[in-house]
Amino acid sequence: xxxxxxxxxxxxxxxxxxxxxxxxxxxxxxxxxxxxxxxxxxxxxxxxxxxxxxxxxxxxxxxxxxxxxxxxxxxxxxxxxxxxxxxxxxxxxxxxxxxxxxxxxxxxxxxxxxxxxxxxxxxxxxxxxxxxxxxxxxxxxxxxxxxxxxxxxxxxxxxxxxxxxxxxxxxxxxxxxxxxxxxxxxxxxxxxxxxxxxxxxxxxxxxxxxxxxxxxxxxxxxxxxxxxxxxxxxxxxxxxxxxxxxxxxxxxxxxxxxxxxxxxxxxxxxxxxxxxxxxxxxxxxxxxxxxxxxxxxxxxxxxxxxx
Amino acid sequence: xxxxxxxxxxxxxxxxxxxxxxxxxxxxxxxxxxxxxxxxxxxxxxxxxxxxxxxxxxxxxxxxxxxxxxxxxxxxxxxxxxxxxxxxxxxxxxxxxxxxxxxxxxxxxxxxxxxxxxxxxxxxxxxxxxxxxxxxxxxxxxxxxxxxxxxxxxxxxxxxxxxxxxxxxxxxxxxxxxxxxxxxxxxxxxxxxxxxxxxxxxxxxxxxxxxxxxxxxxxxxxxxxxxxxxxxxxxxxxxxxxxxxxxxxxxxxxxxxxxxxxxxxxxxxxxxxxxxxxxxxxxxxxxxxxxxxxxxxxxxxxxxxxx
Amino acid sequence: xxxxxxxxxxxxxxxxxxxxxxxxxxxxxxxxxxxxxxxxxxxxxxxxxxxxxxxxxxxxxxxxxxxxxxxxxxxxxxxxxxxxxxxxxxxxxxxxxxxxxxxxxxxxxxxxxxxxxxxxxxxxxxxxxxxxxxxxxxxxxxxxxxxxxxxxxxxxxxxxxxxxxxxxxxxxxxxxxxxxxxxxxxxxxxxxxxxxxxxxxxxxxxxxxxxxxxxxxxxxxxxxxxxxxxxxxxxxxxxxxxxxxxxxxxxxxxxxxxxxxxxxxxxxxxxxxxxxxxxxxxxxxxxxxxxxxxxxxxxxxxxxxxx
Numbered sequence: 001x002x003x004x005x006x007x008x009x010x011x012x013x014x015x016x017x018x019x020x021x022x023x024x025x026x027x028x029x030x031x032x033x034x035x036x037x038x039x040x041x042x043x044x045x046x047x048x049x050x051x052x053x054x055x056x057x058x059x060x061x062x063x064x065x066x067x068x069x070x071x072x073x074x075x076x077x078x079x080x081x082x083x084x085x086x087x088x089x090x091x092x093x094x095x096x097x098x099x100x101x102x103x104x105x106x107x108x109x110x111x112x113x114x115x116x117x118x119x120x121x122x123x124x125x126x127x128x129x130x131x132x133x134x135x136x137x138x139x140x141x142x143x144x145x146x147x148x149x150x151x152x153x154x155x156x157x158x159x160x161x162x163x164x165x166x167x168x169x170x171x172x173x174x175x176x177x178x179x180x181x182x183x184x185x186x187x188x189x190x191x192x193x194x195x196x197x198x199x200x201x202x203x204x205x206x207x208x209x210x211x212x213x214x215x216x217x218x219x220x221x222x223x224x225x226x227x228x229x230x231x232x233x234x235x236x237x238x239x240x241x242x243x244x245x246x247x248x249x250x251x252x253x254x255x256x257x258x259x260x261x262x263x264x265x266x267x268x269x270x271x272x273x274x275x276x277x278x279x280x281x282x283x284x285x286x287x288x289x290x291x292x293x294x295x296x297x298x299x300x301x302x303x304x305x306x307x
Numbered sequence: 308x309x310x311x312x313x314x315x316x317x318x319x320x321x322x323x324x325x326x327x328x329x330x331x332x333x334x335x336x337x338x339x340x341x342x343x344x345x346x347x348x349x350x351x352x353x354x355x356x357x358x359x360x361x362x363x364x365x366x367x368x369x370x371x372x373x374x375x376x377x378x379x380x381x382x383x384x385x386x387x388x389x390x391x392x393x394x395x396x397x398x399x400x401x402x403x404x405x406x407x408x409x410x411x412x413x414x415x416x417x418x419x420x421x422x423x424x425x426x427x428x429x430x431x432x433x434x435x436x437x438x439x440x441x442x443x444x445x446x447x448x449x450x451x452x453x454x455x456x457x458x459x460x461x462x463x464x465x466x467x468x469x470x471x472x473x474x475x476x477x478x479x480x481x482x483x484x485x486x487x488x489x490x491x492x493x494x495x496x497x498x499x500x501x502x503x504x505x506x507x508x509x510x511x512x513x514x515x516x517x518x519x520x521x522x523x524x525x526x527x528x529x530x531x532x533x534x535x536x537x538x539x540x541x542x543x544x545x546x547x548x549x550x551x552x553x554x555x556x557x558x559x560x561x562x563x564x565x566x567x568x569x570x571x572x573x574x575x576x577x578x579x580x581x582x583x584x585x586x587x588x589x590x591x592x593x594x595x596x597x598x599x600x601x602x603x604x605x606x607x608x609x610x611x612x613x614x
Numbered sequence: 615x616x617x618x619x620x621x622x623x624x625x626x627x628x629x630x631x632x633x634x635x636x637x638x639x640x641x642x643x644x645x646x647x648x649x650x651x652x653x654x655x656x657x658x659x660x661x662x663x664x665x666x667x668x669x670x671x672x673x674x675x676x677x678x679x680x681x682x683x684x685x686x687x688x689x690x691x692x693x694x695x696x697x698x699x700x701x702x703x704x705x706x707x708x709x710x711x712x713x714x715x716x717x718x719x720x721x722x723x724x725x726x727x728x729x730x731x732x733x734x735x736x737x738x739x740x741x742x743x744x745x746x747x748x749x750x751x752x753x754x755x756x757x758x759x760x761x762x763x764x765x766x767x768x769x770x771x772x773x774x775x776x777x778x779x780x781x782x783x784x785x786x787x788x789x790x791x792x793x794x795x796x797x798x799x800x801x802x803x804x805x806x807x808x809x810x811x812x813x814x815x816x817x818x819x820x821x822x823x824x825x826x827x828x829x830x831x832x833x834x835x836x837x838x839x840x841x842x843x844x845x846x847x848x849x850x851x852x853x854x855x856x857x858x859x860x861x862x863x864x865x866x867x868x869x870x871x872x873x874x875x876x877x878x879x880x881x882x883x884x885x886x887x888x889x890x891x892x893x894x895x896x897x898x899x900x901x902x903x904x905x906x907x908x909x910x911x912x913x914x915x916x917x918x919x920x921x
Contacts, residue, residue, distance in 0.1 A: 033715040037659030039687070045344030047372060057702075058710055061689055065661060065714050068687040073346070073375040075368050088364075088572035096365050096571060099595035100372050101340040264710060265702035288713035352651030354679060380653070380682040382675055395671075395879035403672055403878060406902035407679050408647040 003301040007119040007126040010135040011176040019181060023145050026290065026297035032069055033292055043072035046103040046303050052129070053079040053109045058264060058288065059129050059138075063106050066295035072103075072303070090114055091121055098122040103303050107131075125302040127295075133167050139263055140173035142294040144181065146287050147218055150259055155182025160212045161203075162244060163222030163271055164193040164232075170263045171222055175201045188212040189222075189244055192232045209244055214253045219281075220261045221246050224271045237270050247273045251281070259283050310608040314426040314433040317442040318483040326488060330452050333597065333604035339376055340599055350379035353410040353610050359436070360386040360416045365571060365595065366436050366445075370413050373602035379410070379610070397421055398428055405429040410610050414438075432609040434602075440474050446570055447480035449601040451488065453594050454525055457566055462489025467519045468510075469551060470529030470578055471500040471539075477570045478529055482508045495519040496529075496551055499539045516551055521560045526588075527568045528553045531578045544577050554580045558588070566590050617915040621733040621740040624749040625790040633795060637759050640904065640911035646683055647906055657686035660717040660917050666743070667693040667723045672878060672902065673743050673752075677720050680909035686717070686917070704728055705735055712736040717917050721745075739916040741909075747781050753877055754787035756908040758795065760901050761832055764873055769796025774826045775817075776858060777836030777885055778807040778846075784877045785836055789815045802826040803836075803858055806846045823858055828867045833895075834875045835860050838885045851884050861887045865895070873897050 003021050008014070014022075032038055048067045052060050060076070067074045088096075090109075094117070097105060104125040107115045112134035119126040130136040148154055159178050165171045165187050175185050179202035186204045187194055194205055206212045213219055224240065234240045241247075246260065260272075260281040268274045277284060310328050315321070321329075339345055355374045359367050367383070374381045397416075401424070404412060411432040414422050419439030426433040437443040455461050466485050472478045472494050485492050486509035493511045494501055501512055513519045520526055531547065541547045548554075553567065567579075567588040575581045584591060617635050622628070628636075646652055662681045666674050674690070681688045704723075708731070711719060718739040721729045726746035733740040744750040762768055773792050779785045779801050789799050793816035800818045801808055808819055820826045827833055838854065848854045855861070860874065874886075874895040882888045891898060 035659070038661060038715065038717075039659035045342070045346035045376075047345060047375070049368070057691055057707065061663070061691060061711070062714060064689045065687070065716075068661070068689070069659075073372075075371045075375070077364055077368060089575065092572060092575075093364065095592055096595050097368070099592040100369060100599050101345065101596070102372075103345075265706060268703065268706075285709055285713040288710050289715070292714050352649070352653035352683075354652060354682070356675070380679070382678045382682070384671055384675060396882065399879060399882075400671065402899055403902050404675070406899040407676060407906050408652065408903070409679075410652075 005302065007115075008137055008298055008302070009115050009119055009126065009128045011137050011140050011173045011180065014137070016180060019141070019144065019177065022141055022294065022297050022301065023148055025301055026141075026145050026293040027149070029296045029300065030290070030293035032296070033289070038069050039071060040069070041071045042300060042304055043067070043070040046072040047101065048072045048074050048104045048106065048299065049097055049102045050074060050076045051097070051105055051107045052077070053107075053114075054130070056108055056129070058291070059108065062288070062291040063129060063295050066292050067299055069292070070296055070299055072299065090117060094118045094121040098124060104299060127298055127302070130169055133169050133172070135173045136169040137173050137177075138291070138294055138298065139170050140177040141298075142287055142291045143174055143220065143261060143263075144177055145290045145294055146261065146283050147259060149286070149290070150283060151217065154178065157183045157217040158186065158215055159183050159218045159220060160186045160188060160216035161220045161222065162188045162209060162212070162246065164224055164228065165189055165198060165222070166193050166195040167225065167228065168222050172201070174220060175203045179203065186212050186216070190232060190234075210250055210253070213250055216258065217255060218259045218261060219246065221272045223263060223265065224267055226267065226270070241270050245269070245271055245273060246276050248275055248279070251276065254281070261287055264288065312609065314422075315444055315605055315609065316422050316426055316433065316435045318444050318447050318480045318487065321444070323487060326448070326451065326484065329448055329601065329604050329608065330455055332608055333448075333452050333600040334456070336603045336607065337597070337600035339603070340596070345376050346378060347376070348378045349607060349611050350374070350377040353379040354408065355379045355381050355411045355413065355606065356404055356409045357381060357383045358404070358412055358414045359384070360414075360421075361437070363415055363436075365598070366415065369595070369598040370436060370602050373599050374606055376599070377603055377606055379606065397424060401425045401428040405431060411606060434605055434609070437476055440476050440479070442480045443476040444480050444484075445598070445601055445605065446477050447484040448605075449594055449597045450481055450527065450568060450570075451484055452597045452601055453568065453590050454566060456593070456597070457590060458524065461485065464490045464524040465493065465522055466490050466525045466527060467493045467495060467523035468527045468529065469495045469516060469519070469553065471531055471535065472496055472505060472529070473500050473502045474532065474535065475529050479508070481527060482510045486510065493519050493523070497539060497541075517557055517560070520557055523565065524562060525566045525568060526553065528579045530570060530572065531574055533574065533577070548577050552576070552578055552580060553583050555582055555586070558583065561588070568594055571595065619916065621729075622751055622912055622916070623729050623733055623740065623742045625751050625754050625787045625794065628751070630794060633755070633758065633791065636755055636908065636911050636915065637762055639915055640755075640759050640907040641763070643910045643914065644904070644907035646910070647903070652683050653685060654683070655685045656914060656918050657681070657684040660686040661715065662686045662688050662718045662720065662913065663711055663716045664688060664690045665711070665719055665721045666691070667721075667728075668744070670722055670743070672905070673722065676902070676905040677743065677909050680906050681913055683906075684910055684913055686913065704731060708732045708735040712738060718913060741912055741916070744783055747783050747786070749787045750783040751787050751791075752905070752908055752912065753784050754791040755912075756901055756905045757788055757834065757875060757877075758791055759904045759908055760875065760897050761873060763900070763904070764897060765831065768792065771797045771831040772800065772829055773797050773832045773834060774800045774802060774830035775834045775836065776802045776823060776826070776860065778838055778842065779803055779812060779836070780807050780809045781839065781842065782836050786815070788834060789817045793817065800826050800830070804846060824864055824867070827864055830872065831869060832873045832875060833860065835886045837877060837879065838881055840881065840884070855884050859883070859885050859887060860890050862889055862893070865890065868895070875901055878902065
């Protein structure tokens with residue numbers, strides 16, 4: 001499989017074959033992170049800029065580790081220490097970074113579409129590490145890798161996504177990705193958190209969380225932004241937790257080989273109970289481990305070969 | 308040419324031969340950044356500390372990339388995450404860093420003279436990445452490299468610098484550097500922005516921007532600090548843009564091979580019109596690309612050979 | 615000597631033989647930092663995460679330089695740019711980092727015991743870079759290395775620690791370490807700054823600073839947190855400096871081969887007079903240099919061999 005893309009911006013633009021190539025490559029590269037010497041010279045002499053306009057521990061760390069295990073040189077720019085405070089436009093910043101000949105720019109931005117703008121302006125490969133409420137393709141890819149690793153396949157599975165679908169770039173990228181790979185996706189949550197017309201992405205909608213869990217092969221719980229609960233007319237975190245939080249009693253009728261996922265960081269006792277997050281169904285930490293592998297795979301596929 | 312300096316602190320102290328050596332070396336090293344493997348082992352095992360008391364995207368990134376393409380190890384310290392908040396003096400910080408045996412310290416500081424103080428206190432090479440309103444020698448060197456690359460020479464050219472000369476370390480270093488290399492430098496801007504006695508640096512002063520542009524081979528537009536406009540009795544950004552902003556109509560009588568430069572980041576529509584910043588005369592992005600080459604050259608000349 | 619520990623968390627848990635092994639190793643590795651090529655391939659392909667919840671220049675820089683001179687890959691996380699702002703628990707952050715297969719995590723945290731919690735949760739080696747008012751073992755080890763280097767031995771020496779013992783993790787780790795190695799430790803300072811029962815750690819207590827200095831082989835001056843002075847009923851910095859600051863006149867009867875130490879950053883003229891900090895007894899900068907060597911030694915002993 002030839003991977004001929006310049007950028008990885010969203011799940012819409014990736015073909016089934018490309019997604020499979022990423023997952024296959026990640027599966028192969030994953031082993032590097034378990035060696036005593038966790039490093040291959042593949043991307044020696046390549047420059048990867050990590051450009052994070054929003055704070056992030058796990059995603060930035062995951063990308064940096066991925067790049068370094070492939071021997072790339074990395075430079076990290078965060079909004080707080082950059083000229084963004086000087087009012088430069090993203091387009092100007094982009095062209096300036098490009099002039100320094102980076103091979104890839106990994107960008108996280110609060111504005112949806114920022115990575116797409118960047119990709120049009122630079123010759124470097126651009127990887128979207130999360131843009132506004134739009135897309136988070138590397139999260140979707142690592143989620144798919146985790147499911148495929150545990151289940152052997154994605155097609156035919158039933159994935160339930162529970163929580164604030166409306167504001168979630170993770171949900172959006174996973175819906176598109178899993179539907180594309182032949183899974184059935186059901187969304188559940190408070191009506192105010194499920195946007196009108198989301199079915200056009202190919203997902204079903206339900207408001208009965210217990211029912212949805214019962215039929216699911218994979219349950220993906222979304223992180224709740226606490227500051228948004230009020231706006232959704234929830235008087236308390238406790239009320240949300242009771243109605244939609246993933247608790248052990250809601251799992252009473254779940255399939256025995258259910259997988260429970262969460263993009264992290266988790267709010268313990270809010271959208272997921274601690275005993276569930278650490279319970280036998282949970283693959284949350286496998287997701288994190290696969291995150292490094294997926295990011296290595298993308299850097300490798302985008303930068304590793306002749307272009 | 309032997310480059311026997313320990314530090315690069317300002318343009319005053321560099322001789323014509325030394326400036327030429329830097330430009331020649333940068334010209335040679337520039338090609339590395341266009342290779343598939345952008346890395347040479349020249350500075351392997353050297354430690355470069357990037358010590359930035361002021362926020363910066365392009366300069367810090369440019370220096371880090373330069374150091375890494377030469378295989379140096381880099382450590383980055385920014386004011387926000389450092390002990391500076393604990394009230395340590397610069398002299399004490401300097402001696403502490405020195406005790407860790409760095410080979411070079413790149414420093415940006417809001418206080419004029421801070422890099423000179425540092426240089427006196429440490430055995431490591433010190434490169435001034437901008438100090439207060441005093442000097443920004445690597446900017447001047449990359450500007451000179453860009454002009455020489457495009458024009459073949461610097462001597463005999465007429466450079467116009469337009470804007471807030473009084474508060475600009477970029478202007479100061481460029482005046483000194485270009486005059487030293489045999490260029491004629493003319494300063495233009497509002498009278499309040501041109502300091503008394505600046506002619507002693509060897510530059511001419513004019514208040515007629517259009518006239519100055521007409522005769523120039525190179526026009527360097529300075530960034531305007533918006534928060535300073537009021538103090539200069541400008542009622543609005545629009546008024547400044549009209550009088551002194553570099554617009555297409557002010558270029559009507561410009562030379563056909565004019566170069567337009569800007570140290571960045573630009574304020575679009577204030578000191579430079581977008582169509583000019585991206586127009587055929589503009590070499591703004593070449594400046595950025597040459598910035599990496601100049602910084603590689605300085606690190607190489609200061610650290611690469613036996614001292 | 616086999617160094618079979620997974621973590622270095624405090625001085626209590628290190629045996630005399632282990633401390634000696636660390637000091638011996640540091641002594642050997644120190645020379646690397648004075649070579650023209652300051653780098654050995656020992657930890658190539660190892661991943662070291664520097665996780666600093668509190669701001670720090672010297673300790674973080676020292677650790678990063680140590681890791682890089684051993685060729686490890688480093689990733690730096692500071693509280694200000696991390697998901698900590700998202701309210702994740704330390705335990706969850708720990709397990710997430712662990713999932714990325716780091717070989718070591720260096721942690722500084724405002725909460726005492728945080729590194730111990732981390733160490734129990736991860737397979738990676740954990741090094742405590744300072745936790746609350748509890749412990750700072752790498753500081754104690756570099757202090758011991760400095761004393762041994764200058765005096766040839768530690769046992770039988772008399773160490774005086776002067777200042778705010780109550781709030782000092784540096785004091786606590788040094789008391790335990792030096793007592794364990796056979797030194798006599800005397801604490802001096804205002805009564806309100808010396809906690810009840812500190813003698814149980816094996817130290818003596820005195821309130822007569824001049825007397826204490828007279829008998830000491832090593833005087834370690836602690837940094838005073840200026841904002842705490844009020845709480846200790848000191849009306850002014852000047853008053854503290856007069857009573858407890860290390861000034862030349864207090865050294866009138868000191869031993870001729872006295873060593874004066876300070877963990878830095880120093881408050882000039884408060885707890886130590888400038889002429890003393892830079893005087894002939896001072897080994898403050900040797901401490902900093904040895905800090906790199908100690909951290910190289912710990913990384914080497916924890917990660918370098920087969921485990």
